[in-house]
Amino acid sequence: MPATTEALLMKNAKIMNMIMLGAYLELRPVVSNDAIIEALSKVLPEKYHHLLAINRQALEKGEAIAREAKGQLV
Numbered sequence: 001m002p003a004t005t006e007a008l009l010m011k012n013a014k015i016m017n018m019i020m021l022g023a024y025l026e027l028r029p030v031v032s033n034d035a036i037i038e039a040l041s042k043v044l045p046e047k048y049h050h051l052l053a054i055n056r057q058a059l060e061k062g063e064a065i066a067r068e069a070k071g072q073l074v
Helices: 003-009 013-027 031-041 045-073
Strands: none
Touching: 003 013, 003 045, 013 031, 013 045, 031 045
């Protein structure tokens, strides 16, 4: 899983964990991206809400990577 590389391409190494989470949720959809972002908006202080968009992008990037990897296994 190229999560570190993707995070660096997105110019934020700190979102690697969200990319990994997105990939996991693509394989095991136990919660939706909307629920994750909603939860983050509730627990993050207001001054960090500008980071919600990049977190959503990271989740979606992880989903796409996992989807592509699944396609290569078939």
